[in-house]
Amino acid sequence: MKTTTREPRGDALRIERMDIAYGDAEPVVRDVDLRVGSGEIVGVIGESGSGKSSVALASLGLLPDSASILVDRMEVAGQDVTGLDELAWCDLRGRSAGMVFQEPMTALNPCVRVGAQIAEVLRIHGLADAAAARERALELLRLVRMPDPERRLRSYPHQLSGGQRQRVVIAIAMAASPALLVADEATTALDVTVQAQILELLRALRDDTGVGVLFISHDLGVIGQLCDRIAVMYRGRVVETGPAAEVLGAPSHPYTKALLGSIPTRATPARSPLAVIDRAALEEAIA
Ligand SMILES: Nc1ncnc2c1ncn2[C@@H]1O[C@H](COP(=O)(O)OP(=O)(O)OP(=O)(O)O)[C@@H](O)[C@H]1O
Ligand SMILES: [Mg+2]
Known part of the structure; x- marks a missing residue:
């Protein structure tokens, strides 16, 4: 299956000296360097308003029009993304980058069965034709360790638990075997046991597919459990970065x-x- 093998594509994400400002206000992100290697899980931690989501959105070309970015260098899956237009970003997100946000219910259409939602994404990005889509959707549900995946294909989102819904969102994010997965507070709304299962899943996906994960959280415990490296943001700047054990240990x-x-x-x-x-x-x- 395509999802489990991938040619190395260089770094999943590379950002050098990024500033982000909204409107005419002072920049809310300044001078940020960030690198997510292939097969690496990098955590960004910092208090509310420190600029974590702004960096995450910028990495996916999803900042609102009011935002402006200044950056020396920015690459996703080894591709220079400075100056991409909206269409090119859509294409890149379809091929190289997936995203998972906090509330899975808002990311899913409540009126469409899980299998059909995954199939739709596969179709939009030209990843599978109608005949192959069901099988591929099933593969993706297996990839995210969904219990009873055949049955879940026919479920509506409200029939799933919060953790299962987040698995569906992750399956969709992984549909194109992306080089980069951006997870912004992806486990924040989940209770602790389910949170631990999703963290385990992210680790397994990294091991299975070599995806690089940018994992954003304000929860140091979660970041400490999951991440290889950590960047600490404070007031829009990365004030400290390094291997997780170093940053947390000293x-x-x-x-x-x-x-x-x-x-x-x-x-x-x-x-x-x-x-x-x-x-x-x-x-x-x-x-
Ligand atoms: N669309 C926007 N328009 C104007 N200002 C914004 C917008 N989005 C974010 N900001 C501002 O940018 C700063 C950084 O916000 P951001 O959401 O990136 O922080 P965060 O670290 O993700 O916070 P949280 O932990 O609360 O999610 C904040 O001061 C916020 O008010
Ligand atoms: Mg945020």
């Missing part, structure tokens, strides 16, 4: 330290969620 930036609970603050116990980091103490540490 963080160098005060924000990462705060994230890891190693800067004791008034209000926050160790390893507390981002939302309760004591900003005043952090600002003081950075100053």
Whole structure:
């Protein structure tokens, strides 16, 4: 099956010195370098508003018209994507890049059976004709370890659990055997057990297909479990990047330290969620 074998295509994603601004406002992303190698899972972590989703959307050519990007270099699956028009981006997303966002229900059409939705995507991108589509859809459901895949082809999204719906979204994202998979808070809405299963699936997909994964989360625990490398964003900049064990084991930036609970603050116990980091103490540490 095509999904399980893939020629190496260089890095899944390569970004050098990217700025993103919305409208006339100050840039919300500045000077960001990011690389996702083939077969690598790279986590981006940072507080709300730090620019994670903006980077994710830019990687897929999905920023709104109001946004402007300045970048020295940007490649997806080894292809230069600076200056691509909308049509070329659509083509690239169909062939080389898949995406998974937080709420699978909004990504799926509630009135169309799962098998037909996958078949539609295969047809739009010319990946399978009508005759082959069912078999290929079934292969994709197997690829994402969907329980009872034959039956699930005939299910409507509301008949699936949240985790199963996210598997369908991932199956669609993997339809073209992409080099890059972008997952933005893909497990945030799931309960902890299901979250762990989806993380396991992403790891398995990486191993099976060599896809490079850009995994965005504000949850350090999740990022720590999954990722080979981590980039920490703070106020639009990547303030720290490196192998996961290094960043988590010996963080160098005060924000990462705060994230890891190693800067004791008034209000926050160790390893507390981002939302309760004591900003005043952090600002003081950075100053
Ligand atoms: N479409 C938009 N128009 C204007 N400003 C935007 C738009 N999208 C995002 N922003 C702003 O850009 C900044 C970065 O937002 P972004 O969504 O990239 O952050 P994030 O790290 O993904 O946050 P979260 O963890 O809440 O998802 C924020 O200040 C946000 O308000
Ligand atoms: Mg976001």
